[in-house]
Amino acid sequence: MLLESDASQSKKDLNTRFNRALATFRSKERQIFLDVKQQIMMLVLQQSTTRAQQTFGPKKRATELINETINKLEGDLL
C-alpha cells in the first residue's frame, strides 16, 4: 500500500517536472525562433534597402521611376 502511494506520488512529481521542462524548452525554442526571424528580416531588409538605394540613387533611374509612377496613376484615386 505504502509502495503504491510512493509510486503514485513519484509519477506525479515526475509528470510535473517533465511539464515544467517542456514549457521551458518551448519558451526557449520560441525565443530562439524569434531571434532568428529577427535576424533574417534584418538581413533581407538591409540588403533590399542597399540594393534599392543603389538602383534608385542615380538621377536617371530616379527620374524614370517618378515618370513611370505618374503615368501609372489612374482610376478614382483621389
Next chain:
Amino acid sequence: MSTNTLGLKIAAPYARALYEYSVDKNIMHKITGDFQNLEIFLNETDELTNYLNNPIVRDEDKRDILTKLLKSQVNEETFKFLLVLIDRDRINLLKSVIDNYLKLVYGLASIKMIEVSTAFPFTNKQKNMLIKKLKDLTNAREIRLIITVDSDLIGGFLIKTNSKVLDFTVKNQLQKLANHLDTSLEM
C-alpha cells in the same frame, strides 16, 4: 511660426476677415499674389521668421523690419494687414494666416492643393505631367502642388490629399516587405 492647433484656431478668424475684406473691396487677386510670394519668402528666410516670432523683439522693431523689407514689395492693403498683426501681437501666426487665407481662396476657385513628398526633386516637366494627370483624375480646375523632398523615401513619391495618402515610394515597398516577412515567417 506656430503651427499648433491653438495657433491655427487663432489664425483662422484673421484669415477669414481678410478674405471677406478682399472680396468686398475686389482686391482678392492682389492680396493672394502677395501672400503667395510671402509664403515662399518666409520659407526661405528663417531669420526673418524667427525675428518676427521672438517675443523679446519690440513691436516697433518688427514694424521697422517689415517696412524696410516689404512695404515697397506688397500692396498697401496687404502691408496694413501685416501691421495689424503686429499691433495685435499675432505676427507669429503670419504663416498660419497666409495658409488659411490661401485655402479659402483656392476653395473658392476650386483649386485643389495636393501635397507631394518625393525622394528626388521634381523637374518642371514632371510637375506639369503630374498636374495634368491629377487634373484628369480629380476634375479640379486647378491643381497646386506642395512638394517636399525627403531622401529617406529612397525612390518614388507619395501624394497626400484631404482624404487619402497614395504611397508609391520605395520606402513603402520595403515596409510592405517587412510586414510580409513578419506574417509569413511563423513556427
